[in-house]
Amino acid sequence: GENVEQHPSTLSVQEGDSAVIKCTYSDSASNYFPWYKQELGKGPQLIIDIRSNVGEKKDQRIAVTLNKTAKHFSLHITETQPEDSAVYFCAAKDDLSGGSNYKLTFGKGTLLTVNP
């Protein structure tokens, strides 16, 4: 089955700096890669996603890049703000093969702290 590794487990940055979180996946059939932000006491919230036919996607201060050959994808947050502090999860999913693949496989998460 799919295995997703996420690094680093904790990341501390100063407000205004950039933050980068990296994930690798094992199943070359995976084609959908979402990123979730989870704040204390809440469920994960989808912040950006990318499919394997695209190499990069941006949404304001957030961007995701995907390298299918190397099987890794990254989340980039620019101009970080204290409200970006949360746990971030990457995930991978195979949308096309069906059967046992109707699930997201998550990384272990990254605790991002943005210091004012």
Add this chain to the structure above:
Amino acid sequence: KAGVTQTPRYLIKTRGQQVTLSCSPISGHRSVSWYQQTPGQGLQFLFEYFSETQRNKGNFPGRFSGRQFSNSRSEMNVSTLELGDSALYLCASSEGILYGYTFGSGTRLTVV
């Protein structure tokens, strides 16, 4: 649009008891998935339903079961609770394949 609603938010049960958790997906979403979140294991997939059919099941013992109703609402049941079942149980809904998942706030289950 209302989000994914999970009830109850908090639950305390005793070892050996059983528990039923409920999830109401976003209106129009026919796919409902369940995940268990613990500090040690992270987010782990339990099962996924689409139009009342279970399409996939994770590596959990048979004590964990679920179902989906015709209105897409879903329930999961855990029988003979163990201390290790203490976790945040998350439900996510989706319009289907090729669409993203929206998570609810979860049910915090504590087994004592």
